[in-house]
Amino acid sequence: MVEICLLGEVTAHVGGRPVDPGPPRQRCVLAALAVEVGRVVPVDRLVERVWGPEVPLRVRGALSSYVSRLRHVLAGSGEVGVVRRSGGYALVVEPSVVDLHRFRELCARARGADDERAEALLAEAVGLWRGEALTGLECGWADAERDRLRGERVAAEDELVDVRLRLGAGEGLVAGLAVRVRERPLDERVAGQYLLALHRAGRTAEALAHYRRVRERLADELGTDPGTALQQLHRQVLAADPALDRTTPATAVPRQLPAAPAPFVGRDGELDRLDTASPSGAAVVISAIAGAGGIGKTWLALHWAHRNLHRFPDGQLFVDLRGFSPEGEPMDPAVAVRGFLDALDVEPGRVPVDPHAQTALFRSLVANRRVLVVLDNAADTDQVTPLLPGSPSCTVLVTSRNRLPGLIAHSAARHVPLDVLTDAEARALLTDRLGAARVAAEPAAVAEVIGSCAGFPLALSIVAGHAHMHPDLPLSALAAELRELGLDALDDGDPAASLPAVLSWSHRALTPGQARAFALLGIAPGPDIGLAAAASLTGSSLKDTGSVLRGLEQASLITRDARGRYRMHDLIRRHAADTAAELPEREREAALRRVVDHYLHTAFAADRCLHQERSPIALDPPAPGTLLRPAPDYAGALAWFDAEHPNLLAAQQTAATLDGHHAAWALAWCLTTFHHRRGHLHARLAAWQVGLVAAERVADPAVHHLAHQAAGRAHADLGRHAEAERHLRRALELAEETGDRNDQARAHQEFTRLWALRGDDRKALEHATHALRLHRGLDRPLGEALCLNLVGWYAARLGEHDRAREHCLAALARYREHREPEGEAMTLDSLGYIDHHTGRHDEAVGHYRQALALFRELGHSYAVADSLDGLGHPCAALGRLEEARELWEEALELYRAQAREEEAARVLRQLGELDGGDGAGGA
Structure with a gap:
């Protein structure tokens, strides 16, 4: 704390x-x-x-x-x-x-x-x-x-x-206000407060005398009279106006609220939003609480209503509109209005026959009265509109599984979306129902129950009720039941207390197209989904898919975030997956193949934006109905990868499950550039572990070589050197068996990195030199440039600075000739290192800054960290210690974010040396 x-x-x-x-x-x-x-x-x-x-x-x-x-x-x-x-x-x-x-x-x-x-x-x-x-x-x-x-x-x-x-209040304020009027003698607001407090304290003569002193001082010092408000208050005090004395409003008749829910936990943010709905404006205040079935909408409305009864002394009206009830059609609003008139003690003979006239009478009766109207479980805006008061003194709470956009647009209702409870709130609910001792006795079981219930208050209440009725039943048994049966464990004989039943009521209200999309979304790979991927999943157009998704969102079965991405809560997703089982297997599999192909082909196009010079792989054509929306440019491709990264990994798993071996390894390939530039080392290894298994089931030695090489690089970067060497040796063997000199060169390039990570720069240089010889026999100028830079870098590491500079300058010329910014940046970074270690610190700063600018433009945060670290050394050597400190502090944050602990520890030592006045310029 x-x-x-x-x-x-x-x-x-x-x-x-x-x-x-x-x-x-x-x-x-x-x-x-x-x-x-x-x-x-x-x-x-x-x-x-x-x-x-x-x-x-x-x-x-x-x-x-x-x-x-x-x-x-x-x-x-x-x-x-x-x-x-x-x-x-x-x-x-x-x-x-x-x-x-x-x-x-x-x-x-x-x-x-x-x-x-x-x-x-x-x-x-x-x-x-x-x-x-x-x-x-x-x-x-x-x-x-x-x-x-x-x-x-x-x-x-x-x-x-x-x-x-x-x-x-009055008398209790006098002493404090006496001090305030001395401090602010010309402040009319304070003067008015003091006047009223004195009057209420029975000291009216003193109040009038104070007014005269204020009036005289205003005239003497400012040449003005008191303002209208203060003059009006003075007249009221002179007349002993009873309006100055606070009176208690009369008690209203209707008290229809059901009992407050117990227990009630959390919802602080939502309660605060409802608290701000003050009935002091020019129109009736309406709050529309929306959320999925079982999420706790009615609980929230009733809890807030009971907590704020003092705000509605003229009564509280409540009606369950049965918008999603298993008992039949939603309630006719005319029936609800008649119920309100009865609660307001309207004699039957005075009730008009026409429904519109009944609504008008209802609004007349609550006009200028502070009344709360709770409209629970509304189906749509049309059902709600006739039940809305017209007076700004009233407040309305509406709960619905639909978002009620019409009510928000035309009646200025405040949208209050309701999400699941946090784990801490779920634990508090169980503790309240079952007692702290029972919850504390089985922490692992409680954690599993909370995870299974996914924050749904109804689910938690069903489990808590079951446990309460069986005090001898271990909570671990309940957890096991939830684990084995899923939603069926939350099925109760009472439909109102059964989560599957509650969700099924929402499902029955869907159109056929919405119901099919809902089911398919339950089996889609990844935690969320964008519009184009959803269109591929359903095999529909963007326009039709958008319309269907909006319907599901209004039904509170999916949510959309600020980025326009759609997501389901875990329990709703389980229900959707259960309904998907009712679809033909062929339809489910076709949908999954379309969405996997959407991710694969879009990722391939995005990777081409990130790394145009990379040798492409061949892809199978996308399945019919797959929608492709390639990113328009480099920035768009990087942003797409950032947004879709978890879904791409999940799509790869789905592809492997569907025996889509080519798609599974190709997705790993498509993610490689992104993983490298963003420093997602563990995700890269995970992707290639799946990709390698899939690649070995493809009858193509070139694919086998590529997968082993990529897996070797992924292991090496995480310090798993033995595994890395095993994969790289297999990659080299495959290249030598096929006689592919390019693949041989690439294997030697990866061995260069492996030996460097092992601390043997001499062996790294030998492999880099071998890779360069192989490339010089090929017409691959960018491959040759890469190896020139590698030779230059490891020569510099070994102190062979002239050789290093010669190779790096040759690499830089080729990269610039072919406009390859990543290679150019890598080579500039190498030249910065060479310059610094040969005492040319100003030139080193220039080269490092050019490299850093290119890396930042590419979004290559992994390399940005290294260049920041490198740039700090010549700055320190030049005495620009504060500049070096800023560079190393930023590098430290990036290294920590990328879980590069060894590099972070080194930079921390460098910062410590700066604080000690060492200069740290020689690293």
């Missing part, structure tokens, strides 16, 4: 204990980052805030030192980090960890809440202050920021007084 305090003396607490944020300037760094939590603060701005206009020499080194110490101070929490970003630093932490941002969040929530809730929120917000903000910081930025924050505090205190006055 971490807390960073700015609203008083700048302090920090870790694990409930105070920690010393360091000297004033270090505290200023912490405050400057915490004020803008989560956002990058540029280095120049940080320097200006901490040191002001008089910046000392080596200021960046001092700033970096402060940041390093802050990291140490805050270490161990797991919740907060000071990270280096391009151009600056950022404090990465939940905003609520910083008291200033917690204060602002509480104030924002109070603005949308009723008075009683707002009073509690504002009191909590004001209570966070412990004196002047940023105490202990003495700099121009802190002074200006302190003044600005003081204004926020005053505004919150003023609002808190207003709320308390609206709630009927």
Whole structure:
């Protein structure tokens, strides 16, 4: 648990204990980052805030030192980090960890809440202050920021007084307001608050006298009269207007809410969104709670309603519209309106015959009354519209498995989507139902139950109910039942308490096209799916598929994220997969082959965008009905791979299951460039482990060679040298058996890398030289350029710098002639290394920077990390220590993100040497 305090003396607490944020300037760094939590603060701005206009020499080194110490101070929490970003630093932490941002969040929530809730929120917000903000910081930025924050505090205190006055307070506010009017004698808002508080305290004469003093002072000092609001309040006090005394509203008749659900856990974000639905606007406030069957929509609505009964003193109306009921058709809205009229005590003889007239009467009866209307389980917007009040004093909660877009578009309803519970919330629900001791006694079984129920409240409640009725039954037995039976274990004799039954009601409401797509989505490879892949899966056009998916989304059976990708919750997906079993096997297999071909052929085209010079492989034609949407350019291809990566790996597994051996190994091939440039080393190995098995079932020695070579590279990069050597020797044997000199050269290239990783640069150079000789007998200029660079690099590693420079310059010329940016960048990086180790540090900086720019343009984060590391050394040798520090800090973050622990440890040592003043220029 971490807390960073700015609203008083700048302090920090870790694990409930105070920690010393360091000297004033270090505290200023912490405050400057915490004020803008989560956002990058540029280095120049940080320097200006901490040191002001008089910046000392080596200021960046001092700033970096402060940041390093802050990291140490805050270490161990797991919740907060000071990270280096391009151009600056950022404090990465939940905003609520910083008291200033917690204060602002509480104030924002109070603005949308009723008075009683707002009073509690504002009191909590004001209570966070412990004196002047940023105490202990003495700099121009802190002074200006302190003044600005003081204004926020005053505004919150003023609002808190207003709320308390609206709630009927008076005498208890007088003492505090007396201080405030002395501090702000010309503030008419404070004057009005003091007037009203004095009047309510029975001190009307003092209130009137204070008004006269304010009026005179305004005239003397500003030459003006009090504003309209203060004058009106003065007249009301003079007249002893009873409206100034808060009265209790009359009790309303209807109290139709069912009992509040128990237990109820989580949903804090959704409850906050509902809390902001204040009935003070110009129109009735409507919140539409949408989600899948069994997700807890009714529970949320009833829990919020009972928690907010004080907001609706004129009554609460409730109706189950049976939009997805096994009992038949949804309720006619006219029946629901008649039920409301009965609850409002309308005599039968006064009820009009015409349904429209009944709706009009209902709206008249609730006009200007604070009434809550809960419309549960709505089928569609048409069912809801006649039941909506017309008065802004009313609030409506609608729950539905459909998203009700018409209600959102035409009635300005607030959409409140409902997702599954978190694991912690699911555990809390089970603990509440079964007791802490029983849950704690079987942690493994509880974890499995939570995983099987996938966060669905109904599923958890069914399991908890079963366990509650059988107290002697071990939870491990329930977990085993869920594991063996799946959704069938959640099938109860009562349809309302059976998750399969609840989901089946949603399924029955689908059109045939939606039902078929729903089933196929249940067996599609990967955790989510894009529109083009879904079109291939169903064999439909983009337009028709989009329409079907929108229908499934409105039915809350799938969700769509901000990127336009569709996903199913685990239990819904299991239900969809069960329904897919009812489709003919031929139809299921054809759908899977289409979607695998979509991923394969799109990945092939995307790889060609990333690496145009790579020798292509041959693919079988895509299955009929497969939709291909190749990426338009390099950036689009990289983004497509990023988005589809988990699905591509899953598609490869699906292809292997379908005996699509060519597709399975070809997908591994298509992913290789992406895996290398993004540094996904473990994923690359996993892909080639599947790909190698599939390749060996293809009757083509060239495919066998390629798969063994790629598998060898994947093993080598993860330090599995024996496995790597085994695969590379087999790849070389295959190339020699077929006499393919190009394949032989490529095998030697991979041996070059393997021996380098083993620490034997001499053997690496021998293999690179052999690969170069083979390429020179071939008409493959880019292959020759690659080997020239390899020879140059390993010659440089062995101190043969003249030979190294000669080979690398020749490689650079060929790469530039053929416009191959990755090879050009690799060679520039080699030249940077050579220049640095021959004392040409300025030239080294130039070469490294060119390489870095190309790698960044290519999105080659793996190589970016290496070039950042390399560039830091000549910078350090030139005395540009702060520049070296920034480069190595960024390299360190990339190495850690890529799980390259050895490289990260080396860079950490280099940073330590910088702090020790060594310079670290010789590595």
